[in-house]
Amino acid sequence: MTAPIAKPWLFSQPDQDPRTATGRTLRWGIVATGGIANSVSTDLALLTDAEIHAVSSRTQGAADAFAAQFGIPHAFGDDDGATGYQRLLALDSVDVVYVATPHANHFEIALAALNAGKHVLVEKALTINAREAAELIALARSRNLFLMEAVWSRFLPSMQRAFEIAASGELGQIQWVTADLGFPAEYTPTARLWALKDGGGALLDLSVYPLLWALGTLGFPQTVSATGSVNDDGVDAQNALTLGYHHGAQAQLTSSLLAHGPRAATVAGSLGYLHTIGSINNPRELTVKIGFEAPRMEHFDVIGRGYSYELREVTRCIQQGVTESPVMPLDDSLNVMRLFDGVRAQLGVTYPNDAH
Numbered sequence: 001m002t003a004p005i006a007k008p009w010l011f012s013q014p015d016q017d018p019r020t021a022t023g024r025t026l027r028w029g030i031v032a033t034g035g036i037a038n039s040v041s042t043d044l045a046l047l048t049d050a051e052i053h054a055v056s057s058r059t060q061g062a063a064d065a066f067a068a069q070f071g072i073p074h075a076f077g078d079d080d081g082a083t084g085y086q087r088l089l090a091l092d093s094v095d096v097v098y099v100a101t102p103h104a105n106h107f108e109i110a111l112a113a114l115n116a117g118k119h120v121l122v123e124k125a126l127t128i129n130a131r132e133a134a135e136l137i138a139l140a141r142s143r144n145l146f147l148m149e150a151v152w153s154r155f156l157p158s159m160q161r162a163f164e165i166a167a168s169g170e171l172g173q174i175q176w177v178t179a180d181l182g183f184p185a186e187y188t189p190t191a192r193l194w195a196l197k198d199g200g201g202a203l204l205d206l207s208v209y210p211l212l213w214a215l216g217t218l219g220f221p222q223t224v225s226a227t228g229s230v231n232d233d234g235v236d237a238q239n240a241l242t243l244g245y246h247h248g249a250q251a252q253l254t255s256s257l258l259a260h261g262p263r264a265a266t267v268a269g270s271l272g273y274l275h276t277i278g279s280i281n282n283p284r285e286l287t288v289k290i291g292f293e294a295p296r297m298e299h300f301d302v303i304g305r306g307y308s309y310e311l312r313e314v315t316r317c318i319q320q321g322v323t324e325s326p327v328m329p330l331d332d333s334l335n336v337m338r339l340f341d342g343v344r345a346q347l348g349v350t351y352p353n354d355a356h
Contacts, residue, residue, distance in 0.1 A: 018312035023319030027053035037100035056084030103199030155309035171269030179210035179265035182256030210253035
């Protein structure tokens with residue numbers, strides 16, 4: 001089979017260090033100051049051709065603290081006349097914007113950024129639903145601007161190697177895939193993970209990673225069956241997806257905000273299997289076992305926290321005038337949102353954004 005996820009440009013180069021510059025320095029604007037914005041900005045600071053030029057938050061104090069931490073020259077909070085992100089987007093000096101807000105705000109902010117002529121990297125999930133995703137994609141394409149969903153795991157050496165092994169035929173024909181990701185998240189109805197208005201729940205926050213193992217080894221499915229636990233607020237606390245394929249293969253994927261799991265993935269073929277060690281969104285080891293032979297272990301290190309690989313891709317694409325990453329194509333993001341829309345219909349989860 002052919003791997004449905006492209007090999008990153010970086011891995012075809014003699015120098016595969018994502019910190020190495022590939023062109024002119026880009027000036028980044030960071031929208032939001034939460035945990036993921038902090039982690040991504042830490043890795044962005046490793047790139048010699050990237051400058052964190054501005055940051056926005058709902059409060060000026062949060063923006064100022066983030067700016068002080070990373071040495072950012074411009075910090076914006078909401079004021080009487082405009083939101084922090086609107087003030088950031090008004091800077092002509094910002095080249096590219098990273099949107100790290102809760103899911104429900106992605107569409108509004110990414111739309112404003114594209115309309116302001118900025119390139120955009122949006123934290124996963126790209127949007128709340130496929131309708132929003134389609135509108136963003138159409139706008140980015142019409143304006144010849146770069147847009148990408150930040151599914152960082154697609155760009156990691158370990159993930160790419162796993163997809164390569166599955167595509168090589170070493171495991172034979174892939175027959176089934178299992179993957180899980182979960183942790184017990186303390187229930188607070190106003191917290192991002194649990195708030196319906198923010199797009200809370202296990203599906204949009206976690207399921208992209210188990211799904212990635214199916215997409216990377218089997219491609220998009222022909223059928224999807226979903227079950228889950230939906231709380232009194234209408235948020236999915238846990239879900240289980242079964243994907244079906246025309247040639248008979250299956251994938252079983254579990255995401256949970258209720259329980260710890262092994263965070264493992266197994267890709268099983270007619271000749272052998274591959275199994276991950278370390279969380280499925282950033283595995284550090286792969287076990288490959290063919291038939292009854294002794295297993296083979298492959299170990300992987302990452303630069304920084306692992307986000308530097310996707311950040312190199314974004315930077316390289318913008319520098320070279322490429323408006324869509326072949327590793328994280330916009331059609332994949334749209335198809336994932338369509339799949340998630342179908343899952344939510346089966347689970348009975350509806351977000352306020354769906355009514356817009």
